[in-house]
Amino acid sequence: MSDVSVRRPEVADGVGTSVLRPDGIPKVTGTFEFLGDQHAAGMLWGATRRAEVAHARLRHVDVTPALAMAGVHAVLTLDDVPGHRYQGQKTTDEPVLAEEEIRRCGEAIAVVAADDPETARRAAQAIVVELEELEPLTDLEEALARGELFRHVRVRRGDPDARGEVVVEDTYAIATQDPAALGTEAGLAVPDGNGGLDLWGPTQWTHVDLPQLAACLALDPTQVRVHPARLGGAFGSREDLSMQTHLGMLALRTGRPVKMVYDRTESFVGHVKRHGALMHYRHEADRDGRLVRVEARLLLDSGPYELTSAAVVANSTYFALGPYRCERVEVDGYALKTNNPLSGAMRGFGANQPCFAAETQMDRLAAALGVDPLELRLRNAIGPGDHLATTGQRIEHPLPVAEVIRSVAAIPLPDPLPGPDVDPRRLPGGTGRTSPPGALVRGVGYAVGLKNLQFSEGFDDDAEARVELTPDGAVVHTAAIEVGQGLVTIVAQIARSTLGMSGVEVAFDHTGQIGSAGSTSASRQTQMAGGAVLRAAQAVRAAALERAGGDDLDDAGVWRDGQLVASLADLLADGPLDERVCFKHRPTDVPDADGQGDLHVDFCVAAHRAVVDVDPELGLVRVVEVAIAQDVGRVLNPLQLHGQIEGGIAQGLGHAIMEEVLVERGIIRNASFTDYLLPTCLDAPEVEAVLVEEPSPWGPYGAKGMAELPTMSATPAVVAAIRAATGQPLTRAPVRPEDIVRGAPA
Amino acid sequence: MIVSLTVNGEPRTAEVAGFESLLWVLRERLDLRGAKDACLQGECGSCSVVLDGDLVCSCLVLAADAEGAEVTTVEGLGDATSPHPVQSAFVAHGAAQCGYCTPGLVVALAHLRENRPDASPDDVREALAGNLCRCTGYGAILRAAAEVLGRGDPGAGPVGDPDGTRSQGDGEVTP
Ligand code: FES
Ligand code: FES
Numbered sequence: 001m002s003d004v005s006v007r008r009p010e011v012a013d014g015v016g017t018s019v020l021r022p023d024g025i026p027k028v029t030g031t032f033e034f035l036g037d038q039h040a041a042g043m044l045w046g047a048t049r050r051a052e053v054a055h056a057r058l059r060h061v062d063v064t065p066a067l068a069m070a071g072v073h074a075v076l077t078l079d080d081v082p083g084h085r086y087q088g089q090k091t092t093d094e095p096v097l098a099e100e101e102i103r104r105c106g107e108a109i110a111v112v113a114a115d116d117p118e119t120a121r122r123a124a125q126a127i128v129v130e131l132e133e134l135e136p137l138t139d140l141e142e143a144l145a146r147g148e149l150f151r152h153v154r155v156r157r158g159d160p161d162a163r164g165e166v167v168v169e170d171t172y173a174i175a176t177q178d179p180a181a182l183g184t185e186a187g188l189a190v191p192d193g194n195g196g197l198d199l200w201g202p203t204q205w206t207h208v209d210l211p212q213l214a215a216c217l218a219l220d221p222t223q224v225r226v227h228p229a230r231l232g233g234a235f236g237s238r239e240d241l242s243m244q245t246h247l248g249m250l251a252l253r254t255g256r257p258v259k260m261v262y263d264r265t266e267s268f269v270g271h272v273k274r275h276g277a278l279m280h281y282r283h284e285a286d287r288d289g290r291l292v293r294v295e296a297r298l299l300l301d302s303g304p305y306e307l308t309s310a311a312v313v314a315n316s317t318y319f320a321l322g323p324y325r326c327e328r329v330e331v332d333g334y335a336l337k338t339n340n341p342l343s344g345a346m347r348g349f350g351a352n353q354p355c356f357a358a359e360t361q362m363d364r365l366a367a368a369l370g371v372d373p374l375e376l377r378l379r380n381a382i383g384p385g386d387h388l389a390t391t392g393q394r395i396e397h398p399l400p401v402a403e404v405i406r407s408v409a410a411i412p413l414p415d416p417l418p419g420p421d422v423d424p425r426r427l428p429g430g431t432g433r434t435s436p437p438g439a440l441v442r443g444v445g446y447a448v449g450l451k452n453l454q455f456s457e458g459f460d461d462d463a464e465a466r467v468e469l470t471p472d473g474a475v476v477h478t479a480a481i482e483v484g485q486g487l488v489t490i491v492a493q494i495a496r497s498t499l500g501m502s503g504v505e506v507a508f509d510h511t512g513q514i515g516s517a518g519s520t521s522a523s524r525q526t527q528m529a530g531g532a533v534l535r536a537a538q539a540v541r542a543a544a545l546e547r548a549g550g551d552d553l554d555d556a557g558v559w560r561d562g563q564l565v566a567s568l569a570d571l572l573a574d575g576p577l578d579e580r581v582c583f584k585h586r587p588t589d590v591p592d593a594d595g596q597g598d599l600h601v602d603f604c605v606a607a608h609r610a611v612v613d614v615d616p617e618l619g620l621v622r623v624v625e626v627a628i629a630q631d632v633g634r635v636l637n638p639l640q641l642h643g644q645i646e647g648g649i650a651q652g653l654g655h656a657i658m659e660e661v662l663v664e665r666g667i668i669r670n671a672s673f674t675d676y677l678l679p680t681c682l683d684a685p686e687v688e689a690v691l692v693e694e695p696s697p698w699g700p701y702g703a704k705g706m707a708e709l710p711t712m713s714a715t716p717a718v719v720a721a722i723r724a725a726t727g728q729p730l731t732r733a734p735v736r737p738e739d740i741v742r743g744a745p746a
Numbered sequence: 747m748i749v750s751l752t753v754n755g756e757p758r759t760a761e762v763a764g765f766e767s768l769l770w771v772l773r774e775r776l777d778l779r780g781a782k783d784a785c786l787q788g789e790c791g792s793c794s795v796v797l798d799g800d801l802v803c804s805c806l807v808l809a810a811d812a813e814g815a816e817v818t819t820v821e822g823l824g825d826a827t828s829p830h831p832v833q834s835a836f837v838a839h840g841a842a843q844c845g846y847c848t849p850g851l852v853v854a855l856a857h858l859r860e861n862r863p864d865a866s867p868d869d870v871r872e873a874l875a876g877n878l879c880r881c882t883g884y885g886a887i888l889r890a891a892a893e894v895l896g897r898g899d900p901g902a903g904p905v906g907d908p909d910g911t912r913s914q915g916d917g918e919v920t921p
Contacts, residue, residue, distance in 0.1 A: 024837035027845030028852055029829060030780020030820035034845075037779040118763075182784045182792060182846040182880045232784070232846030233880050264785045425868045484844025484881050639840045643886055647843065650883030673789035673878065680875040684884035 011554075014497035015701045018639035019489050022506070023482075034230050035200055036186030040257035043188070044073055044113040046243070046250050047120035047260070049127045050269065051098065054105040054339040054666020055136035058098055062128035063110060071115035072123045074253045081249065083218030087241050089208055091150075094305040096216050096245045102131065103304035103339055105667045106269025113250040113258050136339035136666040140278050140299040143336040150302055150335040151310040153317040155390045155595035162328035164284030164292030168364045172357035173732045174715075175660035176276035176301065177651075179346050180678055183232015184267040185242045188259045189251035196223030197251050198510075201244035202271075203229050204236075204481050207516035209244060216245045217252060221511075224248070228508035234483035235651070236345030237271035239521060240307045268671035272307060272344030273661055275300040275335075277316070277353040283361045289369050289376045291326040294389070298333040298354060303342035309335040312343075314457060315350035317595065318390045322358050323401040323450040323605050324380035326389040331595075339666040345521055347651060348712045351451045356733050359447040359716040363723070374409055377448055378402055388603075392596045398694035400631050401605050405448060407629035407690045408607040414625045414686060417442050417613065428613055428620035430682055435615040442624075443614060445720025448607045449713030452600040453705045454524045458590040461524075461601075462582050464515035465532035467495060467540045469577040471569040473503025473555065474540070480517035480529035482508065485707055486640040487525050491533045493636055494700050498537035500553045515582060523604065523705025526636065527696070532583035534700040539579035544571055585698065602696065606630040606709035608649075608717035610685075614725040619737025621657050623718055627688040633696040633704030645710045646687045652714025654679045657722075660734050751815045753778065754822025762809040769793045769804035771812075772819060780820035780849045784878070791877030794850035795819045801857045803876075820849035823856055832856045835890035843881035851877045851887060859894050870895065 013019045026032035063075040078085060078097040085099070086092040098109040110127050114120035137143055187201035196219055203209050206226040214221040231238060243260050250258040262270045277300050284293040298316050302309035317333030348355075366373040381401040387394050418426055418437050425431055428440070455461045466477035476495045482488045488506050495504045517529045541553050548566035550558035557567040571577060589597030609627040614620070626649045635641055651659075658677040662669040670676045695702025715733055723730045726740050750759045753776060760775040769786075772778045772795070782792035786805045793805040796818040804817075824830035832855045835841070842848040851874065858865055858873045865873065870891045879887060 018840075020837055021840070021842070023845070024842055025826045025829065025833070027842040027848050028820075028833040028836045029823075029825050030778075030849045030852075031826075032845055033779070034782075036783065037773075118765075180880055181844070182790065182878065183782070183844065184784065231844060232782070233844040235880070261783070263783075264787065423866075423868045425872055431872070484846075486843070643840045643843055643882055646883035646885040647881045648883070651880075672787060673785045674787060678878050678880065679883075680878065681871045681884040681888060682875045684871075684888070687883070687885055 011496050011500055012502040013493060015493045015636045018637055019493055021486060021489050023488060032230065034183055034232055035202060036183065036261045038188045038200060038259065040188060040190050043257040043259050044115065044254060045117040045120045046247060046258050047112045047117065047124040048108045048246065049110045049124040049129065051102045051105060051107040051109060053131065053133050055134040056102040056131040057134060058100055058102055059130040059132055061110060065126040065128060066112060066123040069119065069123050069126060071119040072112060074113045074250055075110055075123065075127065076249050076253060077110045081216055082252065084215040087212045087216055087245060088305060088307055089240060090308065090310060091306040104342060108246065111246040111250060113254050138338055138340055138666050140301055140336050143338050144299060144334055148337040150306045150337055151313050153314050153333040153595060155317055155329060155331040157390065157392055157594065157596065158328040160328060162292050164286050166285045166287065166365065166368050167282065168361055168368055169282040170731055172279045172281065172360060174277050174353050174356050175734060176341065176343065176663065177274035177346065177655045177659050178268065178661050178676055179235040179237035179271065179273065180676065181233030181235055181237055184262045184264060185270045186261040187243050187247050188257060189247035190257040191251050191255055197248055198225045198227060199244060199248060200227045200229060201247065202231060202238040202242055204234050204238045204483065204521055205519035206479055206511050208519065209241060210511045212241055213244055213248055217248045225510045225512045227510040228479065228481055231483050235347045236349065236521060239345040239519060240272055242270050264673060265671045268668050269341065272342045274346035275302060275312060275343040275353065277301065279354060279357040281357050281361050283365050285365055285369065289371050289379050291324055291380050293328040294321055294326050296320045296331045296354065300335050301338055301340050301343060302335045303340050304337060305342060307342065307344040309344065312345065312350035315452065316354050318599060319351040319450055320354040320358060321389050322355065322448055323382050324389060325382055325386060329389050331390060340663055341661060341668055347648065348451065348708045349522060352712045352715060355447065355449050355712050356716045359713065360720065360731065363720055374405055374446055377405055381405065390595065391599050393598045393600060395603065397602050397697055399603050399605055400692045400694050403692050404605055404607040404629040404631055407692060408609045408627055411609065411627045411688050411690060414611055425682060428615040428622040429618065434618050434620055439615065439617065440613045441616055441725040443612050443721040443725025445610050445717050445724050446607065447713040447716035447720055448605065449709050450603060450605050451708055451712060453527065453602040453604055454522055454585055456588055456600045458588050461518055462584040463517040463528035463532045464580065464582045465529060465536045466514060466578065466580040467533065467536040469540055469544065469568060469572060471572060473505065474499055474501055476504060476506045476533055477509050477514050478506065478517050478529050479509055479511065479514050480525050481520040483520055485644060486637065487520065487529060489640060490526055490636055491530055494530050494533050495537045497701065498534055499541050501555050503555045523708045526703050526705050527699040528583065530700040530703065532581050535583055536579045536581040539581065540577055543577055543579065547571060547574060604631050604704050604706065604709055606713060608713045610717040610721040612718065612721040612725060614722055614740065616726055616740060619740035621722055623653050623685040625686040625688065626653065626714055626717065628710060629690040629692055630706060630709055631704065632691045632693060632706045633699050634693055634702035635691055636701060636703050641706065642689060644707045645689050648707060648710025649687055649714045650679045650684060652711040653685065653718055655734055656715045656718035657734050747810060749809055749813050751812050751817055753817045754819060764810060766809045767805050768807040768809045768812050771809040772804060778819050778821055782846055782849055784846060791854060792847055792850040794853045794877065796853060796857055801854055820852050823852065830856055831894050832859065835893045839886045839890040841882060841886040841890040847877060847879040851879065855891055855894065863895065865895060867892065
């Protein structure tokens with residue numbers, strides 16, 4: 001890179017510092033306007049009538065009772081969809097509103113716009129719906145037997161005859177997890193008076209919503225402006241359209257702004273979940289603990305529509321082993337079509353489920369061999385120059401697998417088991433005062449997680465950004481979605497360090513103002529949106545220096561030999577300084593028939609250690625501490641990075657001991673925060689983190705994406721710790737009290 | 747019916763329906779959208795306000811029952827020019843990520859600080875256990891609480907250590 005991009009340490013709030021969020025004060029004072037806080041003059045409220053069974057034939061819908069109600073302005077069904085009747089990010093297979101066959105509980109049948117939300121809700125209930133219930137397909141093995149699948153990803157690599165003497169084989173299950181972003185789905189559509197509309201909805205990628213919306217609403221893409229959302233969290237659940245098309249239809253029909261807010265129960269059927277999975281594994285090793293053969297069969301429950309499941313199952317398959325060498329690998333991953341709740345993206349994107357099974361297998365293999373579980377992992381750890389055991393891709397960039405394992409093991413263990421005078425709130429069961437402290441057992445468990453960065457399998461991935469100089473400083477423009485993770489801080493830091501100016505603000509543009517930044521997912525925006533901002537800032541700096549004939553730029557203007565030669569205003573007198581860059585990462589391959597190829601841009605790795613106290617009589621667990629050593633490239637903002645680690649660990653802990661979407665006949669039985677349990681601050685473990693910094697050769701300032709790994713291997717590490725404390729097999733997550741007391745059911 | 751109450755020190759009146767909650771009336775009739783609506787079932791604390799000195803889930807309070815009451819919402823604690831110490835601590839510790847839980851947590855912690863300034867770290871955890879946060883994992887929130895209460899939580903990392911992480915890099919950073 002040229003010298004215009006060298007970090008200027010004197011710049012305030014640049015990379016490497018714990019810059020505070022610019023939206024922090026609005027958020028803590030209650031003035032930050034979330035999606036659900038938006039209003040528009042003359043606004044109507046929308047509501048949705050949904051199916052209450054998972055599989056049915058829709059016999060008849062009569063909207064007249066709803067239309068007859070005072071204050072109701074529109075009641076729309078599938079026949080009212082102006083354009084294409086199906087939506088979906090990759091395959092458009094999800095009907096905008098129910099067609100003849102209803103395939104999931106919660107499927108939207110009709111939408112209503114009314115003067116106020118209560119009228120809208122009552123009108124939606126007044127719609128007469130006649131259904132003939134059909135038998136739902138809910139069993140994964142049955143779905144596979146019937147060929148109901150979206151994708152089968154097959155990996156075959158190495159010598160088919162390779163066999164190991166020491167064999168560990170079992171079946172694992174992991175439950176469906178709800179992303180449970182605290183802000184429910186909310187949105188607003190506003191007609192523009194020229195036949196088009198402005199739309200604010202729950203999204204992680206406005207430019208992927210745009211073509212779907214334009215097609216369904218029969219509008220030209222230039223007639224729809226999808227605005228960046230101010231979300232109350234996402235974690236993957238806003239990757240697919242929920243209410244957006246409905247809002248657009250209602251706004252176009254009524255000619256008035258329409259707002260919709262899902263309540264928590266509706267939210268449970270209004271967004272995608274982390275796939276529940278059934279996984280069969282067979283590991284074979286030689287007497288020295290070298291992995292010789294791994295066979296895995298992964299069944300993922302996608303629900304009835306494809307959405308992102310084809311990409312999710314690819315990740316599950318390619319990361320089925322973890323970061324280990326192996327002579328022979330045979331993995332079959334299936335994304336299965338059922339009448340269960342819709343699954344899609346969630347933090348880790350398919351890599352989490354096999355991580356639970358495969359890391360458990362590693363522990364059991366270590367036990368069978370009589371070696372330390374970390375030693376077994378170190379003996380098999382891959383690193384730069386090695387090949388990924390599944391896809392065969394050579395690891396080109398830093399990937400400190402052994403380092404994260406050694407680093408997490410080196411973190412001092414927390415204080416021993418609590419004594420008799422401990423505050424009961426530090427015990428499993430908390431103030432419920434269950435077993436006496438003397439009856440507790442402590443366990444320590446480890447797990448390692450490997451994941452890809454960015455999109456894979458030949459996806460043409462890019463991000464656009466614009467950096468503009470103004471007389472008051474610089475403005476970064478991006479369509480990337482700030483979901484709470486702190487992109488707004490990171491891209492400003494990158495721009496500051498690159499420009500040499502501390503006065504940088506971030507503007508989140510709508511789809512009509514700037515090109516796509518790609519999705520806020522796949523741990524990609526620090527490197528992708530950040531990479532585009534870096535290059536745009538480099539271009540602006542170079543142009544400013546050239547225009548004024550200077551050798552340095554700061555908040556005052558351009559300098560030459562220590563003298564200010566042009567203020568920002570002087571510079572801009574000769575025309576704007578404004579650079580737009582579209583950044584692409586290196587291309588990736590499409591897999592061959594054996595799942596082989598350079599399918600991924602880059603990789604990241606982390607190791608977790610969990611320490612738990614277990615009450616073995618009542619099956620209660622308290623997670624005392626979770627330690628992590630993580631490959632982060634370079635730390636751009638230590639405060640935010642630690643926040644991602646702690647938050648990610650809490651979600652992984654939740655999936656280990658409490659979070660499970662309970663489904664019967666395709667119907668969610670715990671669609672509320674009363675019954676779907678999330679970790680509270682009484683469940684929050686102490687978190688110790690070691691950041692292993694080996695700079696990425698292509699990420700801005702050496703940074704890698706990092707926000708998914710803290711969740712991934714936290715789940716198997718916590719379960720491993722409970723296993724170590726209890727001796728129970730625990731082949732299912734989350735672990736339930738009865739699994740601890742009686743052992744896992746068959 | 748018409749309900750009269752004092753909100754953040756100002757007398758307010760609102761036309762309300764019998765089934766409407768205090769949360770709804772604050773947000774939709776009085777234009778105070780700080781309090782949030784993440785569950786509407788009393789499980790998440792995002793709607794927390796102080797009602798006649800008590801911390802309540804405003805989604806569970808009928809607006810009609812707030813007749814004559816004094817209500818403090820997150821907007822009443824401080825603003826951008828003079829934030830409440832709890833609000834400043836939340837920003838400084840990175841305790842707001844998406845920020846959806848934040849108004850409720852800020853109100854709950856400010857109420858705790860006023861009523862139980864001697865709360866121990868375990869008291870703080872118990873007091874805030876009714877406020878769900880999906881983003882932060884609570885560490886930053888507990889560090890903010892420790893700062894405003896003037897004592898550390900051994901389970902939340904030392905006060906004044908913004909990140910609590912140890913980095914193995916040499917600190918040199920280039921693009
Ligand atoms: S919205 Fe009131 S407790 Fe959740
Ligand atoms: S910061 Fe997002 S829920 Fe707490």
